[in-house]
Amino acid sequence: MSDQREEVERYLRSGNYESYFHAWPGDTLVAQERNGSDALKRALIDAVEKRAADLPVPAPVPRLDMVAFTRSKVEPMVRGLFPGIEQEQVLGVLERSVVYLTPETIHPVLEGMAWPHTAWALANLYLGSLGAELLSDEAPRIVGMSVETSCYVSMEYFRDTFRFADYIIHETAHIFHNCKRRTVGLRETRYREWLLELEFRKRETFAYCCEAYSRILALSARASERAGLVEELAEEAMPDDDRIDAAEYVDILREAAAVRNGWKRILARCAPDRARRRPDVTHGLQERAPDSAPGSRSAN
Template sequence: MPTSAAIEHYLRTGDHDPYFFDWSGDVIERERRACQDLKRALVDEVSRRAAGRRPSAEMPAIDLTSFTRVKVEPMVRGLFPKVEQDVMLRLLERSVVFLTPERVEAILLGCTWLHTAWDLANLYLGSLGADLLAEDAPRLVGLSSETTCFVSLDYFTETGRFDDFIVHEAAHVFHNCKRITVGLRETRRREWLLEIEFRKRETFAYGCEAFSRVVELCPKIKDRPAMVEEYAQTFMPDDERVDLDELVDILREAARARNGWKHILARCAPRRERRAGHPFNLGLEPLDRGRPARQAAR
């Protein structure tokens, strides 16, 4: 199909020919030209749909580094040994990027993966109340790519009692990034920051998100089980990737423990024989498809 049709197909679906045969040149030149053309077309379409709209919230005047550190510090302290905690905090405190009107163009053009750019475009359009690029496009409020956590400005207007998109996306960084990348010692059994079973990575992220709120709301361990029951009755995620019964059982166990974070990790740890199936080992794009917006009314 002609290049214009390839661009239109990408805008409607987020998909593309991995070999970019609609563009001229050798394989490297085709990829360079195609990525440039597709991302430029994506930016133009987002600008068209966003015209005259503003996000549901303005970016507040905060020190984002300090704000993020406060959010992720309990999780880091609970999951990592003391000798590794400062490294992880330095990584995560600068990992959060909010999609604002002033930054969205540069963010989309700078994406490594074309489908990630498409998902981020929909995340941004959703924060404006604009039409998404496809009727079946996921309505996201957060998405992780490698060590970057992209978050919608809806964070400042629609966060429910047990919601924290920053913690959710930061939890995904742990299975997106190798230990050696941030200067931590790697072993045969510890290649990634944390070893998370592939099919349980969303369970792990939702568990960390909910438990961070339980800990914040209930500093005393004795009060946490009741808070988990409130979560189970009223705030469960609407996400088909998660076994809700398993998630609640994990949180109940964590709520009774001195260090509940370790229990969440243990329940989401991989079976060793499946370790080679990690998406990065296959050379594929990270498969985190983002934190969806809550569908049910709060």
């Protein structure tokens, strides 16, 4: 039992755990893994409930049709990135992809999460939205995270007044490199396996550019206004995230703001070199790197 307690404490402190769950009983490795994973989840849920107890919800999720709300957010991006024949199938996935982490949803989300470390990160995302003590000083300070075809978004979304921010766009943009075409009913080929082909190191750049560009479009009526908003962002509102190259980020947005369909320009700038040489670059796809991590948006 002492080994189990040590494993639970290590997990809560860092999100790390012994992947074979040797400290737990079981007639098979599968049984050990199930028993150990269940124990970690129970401990995580208990720790979250303890830290969140009696804290007020700072910004409750409004009573909206969330499917329609999400669709209204992501539709311009999908219309700009995909050919007309594919748009409705992609929208059908994205409009149901967003999960807001609230007092009502956090328990089932953590309980149903397959990967303990991802559950730990989501627990900290939720605690951060409440202003509660995080599980560790090393915990990621994020406001959104994408896992396969689901996007988990902080309640901070409904109280953030920063006009260039939209966590929903940022997180759904990550779905494009996490989701296979066949998942949404689209034809898949050897070179078109994933929804969009992105260079691995530019996945965060792509998500941040999509986020900013969506807000620039919403705040402007003409190209000259878009250009001015890019310069305002460059001077006053740059993302605080060392995963992106700031100069490249601004340059991509300047290019996007100057053309009719800036979404395609963003995609072209974030595509792998081999895709840029192909004529169908704007709708190319890339095999996902096996060590890729879930996308996440940092809290600025």
